[in-house]
Amino acid sequence: MDLTTILFLVLAFLIITFSAAVVILPNPIYAALSLAVTMISLGFMYFLLQAYFIAGVQLIVYAGAVMVLFVMVLMLFDLRKEIAAFSGSKFSSLLKILCGLFFTGAIIIAIRQGVIALSVSAGEPTPAEQIEMVKNLALRLFTQYVLAFEALGVLLLVVAVGVVAVARSRGGTHAHHN
Amino acid sequence: MPTITNTAAVTVTIVTLNHYLALSGVVFAIGMIGVLLRRNAIVMLMGIELMLNAVNLAMVAFAHYRQDASGNILAFFVMTVAAAEAGVGLALAVNIFKRFKEVNIKYFEHLKG
Numbered sequence: 001m002d003l004t005t006i007l008f009l010v011l012a013f014l015i016i017t018f019s020a021a022v023v024i025l026p027n028p029i030y031a032a033l034s035l036a037v038t039m040i041s042l043g044f045m046y047f048l049l050q051a052y053f054i055a056g057v058q059l060i061v062y063a064g065a066v067m068v069l070f071v072m073v074l075m076l077f078d079l080r081k082e083i084a085a086f087s088g089s090k091f092s093s094l095l096k097i098l099c100g101l102f103f104t105g106a107i108i109i110a111i112r113q114g115v116i117a118l119s120v121s122a123g124e125p126t127p128a129e130q131i132e133m134v135k136n137l138a139l140r141l142f143t144q145y146v147l148a149f150e151a152l153g154v155l156l157l158v159v160a161v162g163v164v165a166v167a168r169s170r171g172g173t174h175a176h177h178n
Numbered sequence: 179m180p181t182i183t184n185t186a187a188v189t190v191t192i193v194t195l196n197h198y199l200a201l202s203g204v205v206f207a208i209g210m211i212g213v214l215l216r217r218n219a220i221v222m223l224m225g226i227e228l229m230l231n232a233v234n235l236a237m238v239a240f241a242h243y244r245q246d247a248s249g250n251i252l253a254f255f256v257m258t259v260a261a262a263e264a265g266v267g268l269a270l271a272v273n274i275f276k277r278f279k280e281v282n283i284k285y286f287e288h289l290k291g
Contacts, residue, residue: 031221045235054254096215111196
């Protein structure tokens with residue numbers, strides 16, 4: 001086995017284990033930390049796929065910003081007395097898990113049936129080629145996809161205003177809620 | 179895993195696109211089960227993040243194996259939208275918690291007005 005295969009297997013194991021932990025662990029804080037490990041492993045997998053810019057963005061935006069947001073909101077709440085983490089009866093839970101397993105099986109059968117014969121050009125890119133790849137990404141982002149990029153900017157502005165409107169407390173931050 | 183034997187008669191395992199796609203499908207299903215199974219709104223949001231990440235992995239894998247940067251750009255867009263979505267979802271969770279002292283999903287129907 002070469003290094004890429006070993007790295008893929010280790011990262012796949014980490015991703016599946018910790019994403020299952022997100023779903024299974026009853027304590028939301030542990031779920032959030034497992035999600036952080038999943039995000040970081042996914043970031044390394046993007047490195048493996050030679051998507052260096054996306055890997056960096058994954059580590060900064062997901063493992064950094066989004067996870068801090070999640071953990072901060074969880075710390076804000078007092079979630080100790082939450083006992084019923086899972087919903088419904090045992091039967092409906094079983095049904096949901098079976099749905100998930102069926103879905104996975106369907107996807108994997110579809111992948112195996114499909115003829116996706118794609119070969120990848122050999123070898124690791126040199127640092128110069130890596131810079132060229134990021135440059136190519138930026139060029140396409142600001143030419144071919146510039147409209148989507150601008151729409152994304154508008155979306156972020158709307159979301160920023162909307163979040164403040166939804167989450168604000170009447171009477172400022174020191175208001176007492178009964 | 180498909181194995182090929184090279185000239186030195188050593189068995190070499192190659193990671194193909196299918197492995198990445200299968201991993202992506204598994205992670206997506208785990209995220210889906212999380213959204214269906216849990217009642218904590220924040221953990222449900224985490225399940226949605228898992229699903230979005232699974233799709234991102236599939237797109238980056240396609241971009242790599244097709245030598246086409248469009249998949250990477252799409253993954254970048256998905257990440258931005260996911261961050262925005264997490265922000266809105268957590269704001270709603272804060273709002274729920276302020277009224278009901280719990281972030282159970284069953285209280286979402288009382289949020290109107």
